[in-house]
Amino acid sequence: MSDAITPPAPSEKSPSAHLEHAPPAHPERSRGTGFHVAHHFSSAEVQFDANKMGVWLFLVTEVLLFGGMFCAFAVFRSWYFPAFVAGHDLLSKAAGSTNTAVLITSSLTMALAVRSAQMNRKGLTLGFLVATLLFAATFLVIKYFEYHEHWASGELPGALFGHPYMNLKLSNPALAHPLRGESLFFMTYFVMTGIHAVHVLVGMGLITWMLVRTSKGQFSSRYYSPLENVGLYWHLVDIIWIFLFPLLYLIG
Amino acid sequence: MSDSTTPAHPERSAPAHPERSRGTAAGTNYLNAQRGIKSWLTTLDHKRIGIMYLVSVLTAFLLGGIFALIIRIKLLFPGHYLITRAQYNELFTLHGAIMIFLFIIPSIPASLGNFFVPMMIGAKDVAFPRLNLMSLYIYWVGAAMALLVILIGGVSTGWTFYAPFSEGPDAGHVILMTVAVFILGFSSILTGLNFIVTIHKLRAPGMTWFKMPLFLWSIYATSLVQILATPVLGITMVLLALDRGFHIGIFDPRYGGDPVLFQHFFWFYSHPAVYIMILPGMGIISELIAVHARRRIFGYTFVAFSSIAIALLGFLVWGHHMFVSGQSVMAGAVFSFLTFFIAIPSGVKVFNWLATLYQGSISLRAPMLYALSFLFLFTIGGLTGIFLGMLSVDVHLHDTYFVVAHFHYVMMGGTVMAFVGGLHHWWPKMTGRMYSEAWARLSAILIFIGFNATFFPQFILGSRGMPRRYYAYLPEFQGLHVFSTFGSWVIGAGFFIMLGYLVYSLKAGAVASTNPWGAASLEWQTATPPPTENFPVQPVAEHGPYDFEEVVAAQAALEGSAS
Amino acid sequence: MAADAATNFVIHLGSFWLPRQGSTLAPQVDRGFDLALYVGVAFFILVVVPLVLFVWKYRRRRAHDVGKPTGHNTAIEIAWTVIPLAIVMACFLVGFRGFLRASVAPAGAYEIQVTAHKWAWHFQYPTGKSTDNELRIPVGRPVKMVMSSQDVIHGFFIPEFRVKEDVVPGSYTSVWFTVPKPTQTLLECTQYCGLGHSGMLAKVIAMPDADFDKWVHQVKLQGSPVAIGRGLYTSKGCSGCHSINGTRIVGPSFKGLWGTTSHLSDGRNLVVDENFVRKHILDPRSLPVTGYPQVMPSFKGQLTDEQINDIIAFLKTVK
């Protein structure tokens, strides 16, 4: 896209736009270093700021996406308070706390990865990224076992509650009637943690991509903004969980 | 108005600027810099993306419009006629959904906005050109899914997808449609995000916030709404699809869920979305009035901040669509109270536009005709919003044709008038050709008359008790319906004429000069059509966007020397 | 059906804009409407008259004219912010007061249970009497509708009474009104509910108190089976989907249906006889007729055996 040939200025010069001379054309994108200033940015700094702002705005949309679900949770919880307490008793606090610890640690390793990139320490960056990936995977594995447990005991949303199709009995006799409230608790539980898990998966994909780019040596103290942006995203995923955990597991 | 009152086009009389005639190397512009379909499909140039968006949204408009014409023809007779009930329900659903999600929401920002936002701030492109192209592809995917829905048998929920009807057996292909809407939402978010960053980071030297053309303020406000509201639509569509597909129970009373919650979710997006629709239109009107009356906008700062005020207030009033849904009296009162505040910044705009016309130099070219139509029609649409905002009155008017008339007056009479006005205004810049002024005025007048004939009777129908979304109706309503249908044919004629002369102008229109209207904002200070990087050298904004004296004086001088 | 049934229904006009005022709530709503209309017309004139004047007076005369430089005037900006604000606040108050009055039913209002389903209205009176698609109310007494839906959201709208409220499944909503004098009018469904939405109408009959009392206590329907069957055909909502003149609405027309062979989508071909009709009424899914959507609701529990017999008697006469 970057066009080195400057077209001639129009002869009919506009009176209100004072035309300066073009800045020197930017060199062609140098693929090797992975770093270039796109033609429409006046400097690397502007480009960097713009990217960062873009990511922050994206994070705002994510917050609103979950915000809707949090509102639904609040509404149903106030309507079916006893059922929500009963429902939260069925969640494993041990698994939840472990997962919280795992995810917080992964946020730390992610931050460290960005820092090592800033310090030009490629080996360390790679190490921290791999660690982050492993923590993320651990999180999902634990989550899988939790889901499996609920599935097996029929603690599922809406029509699936109590597994009418599979003739499974509810583990908790107190729930003999497929009460509306409990099924709604599990609705919010599965939808919110499910969408969160999708975000973890996407995050793992992004981190893997960063791994590849780091190993190709594309980041340095001069240029690490993609890595930093993925880091921001990963912290958001972490923060959302930090809201989900107490709401679902602790206060019910 | 006679042609002599309008700025002449030097190109027409004398080939004073040979470098701008097409084909020569010096005349390279964004259209001919590269050739072939592939160069379009892989372009990162915001102008080309804007053009592709323009063609796409106009196609959607055509499709939605044809559905509307069929609906109107059916309503000529009260009973069974021409199409079945099921077909009717699918038609108004698709008409509404296409007009809203495929046409009006992307319309101005993604087409004219994409093309002119960077140019107006003196930038070479939007901040994220790749994201920009991606948003177009996402739009196409969403549109393709919506078309697929039509092909495999439609959906009949109304554009509002109210649960639990939309979860039932007779609602059609709801899941596919919700996925399409979800995807289209992404496209809208990307556009908004891009514009916010572009306006923050890429303004030319000298382009302070208060030297920006007002169109940019309104696009900025729109983008805020797009970013803050659209994710909620996204999650709503996901939840609806899950509820329909797996009966997770969130909106389904059989499992303790709440159908009214769906409405809260839906309107939390869709009310702010009406300001996604109108704000860019208001921005265009500011440009049209300023340029075609050659007068700086009266109360610039008020007009600028009223856009932001509308955007923010718009988040607080969604419950006015639900006065009779069974929400509490308290909620109804609060939402009604807040609704009225939106009338104030809207009024500020209308009055400031009027004050700008005062002592202006008003040319009645087509863009101005559309701006005047906007003022007339939007005022009616907005003022009938006041009827609907009044609690006791809305109880009577809710879900009648009064509401249908209200929103057509604001959406079609407001946004669409602004859109086509802007299309004419910037047509020379985009295509390098002039459209035919005589035909353009004819179609503007036809559309204005046809529009009022179509939709004014619907106010009367509605307040007399004709519910909306009715296939069959009481015989006493027939007269007004027939009138309305005739009106829709006049609108149709107007738009088809427009399509005709616009396409014709591409082939045979007069070559346009750099600045045919004598406008002062930056997009007019570069070649027509613009070169790929917009400006050969980095422009600096020294003057405000509405300082017409110098521009016009310079043009006059130039023409004097040329002749 | 709406087309043929509609001939029985009328909404009488009271003024150019609004239907006649059928309930004691109506005058208050109409005052709100009039206020909005005055405000609307006033501001419309305030915008359009200057618009036309300016366009004429300041039209461009020479190609290179420009407008006068724009001044600045804070006072006028404040004026056109504050004055409309005051006016819309007045609008809010008027609307709010009318709404409050309409949302709180007077104590001791006569309660009627309303059940909506696709696509008919069922009214249950305190005496145990019930009607379908026909609402009878006593004159001069506040009447309260306690409403719920069996399937999707419907809307309860009586234009002449200026009342409207959604009828929601899974919860109860209500409206109330007092009708000052005997009258007949129309109830419409205003929340989109599918194929039969526009046919989901009911007759509203306000009767003198004494007549109403007599009517509501007389529980048994009388008449020949065919007449009762014809009554059930409209009141139970069959007419929402089945015509008797051969046109196709949602389901097959009843005209000439009796004794023909019905082709089912599972391959069976059955004669439309007593058993067939009975079974179809109670369990429509078990006899899916080809070429039609499977949307007929089951009437199990809503029609007694006797009533089904009456319907069959009526069906035989539709030739």
Ligand code: HEA
């Ligand atoms: C472009 C889209 C658009 C815009 C801009 C608006 C603008 C407004 N709308 Fe509208 N509306 C819709 C699109 C829009 N609407 C749609 C699509 C629906 C129906 C959806 C569906 O159900 O399918 C709807 C429905 C709708 C309802 C719900 C009706 C119902 O279903 O029962 C209400 C109720 O309050 C309402 C109110 C308003 C108000 C108060 C404004 C205000 O913003 C208007 C402000 C403008 C003015 C008031 C005019 C100019 C001002 C002056 C000249 C100053 C002086 C004025 C006064 C003193 C009053 N609208």
Ligand code: HEA
């Ligand atoms: C942007 C929004 C938009 C626009 C522009 C329109 C335009 C029109 N609408 Fe639409 N309408 C809606 C949005 C819109 N509508 C919505 C949201 C609903 C509610 C749906 C629901 O209930 O769920 C609705 C419902 C609705 C109804 C009510 C149906 C019912 O409740 O039963 C009716 C009935 O008359 C109607 C009629 C029309 C007509 C005659 C037009 C005409 O103005 C159309 C004229 C346009 C054309 C004939 C196309 C011409 C185009 C070209 C030739 C292409 C080339 C163009 C250029 C070069 C510029 N509409």
Ligand code: CUA
């Ligand atoms: Cu019932 Cu519409």
Ligand SMILES: [Cu+2]
């Ligand atoms: Cu709204």
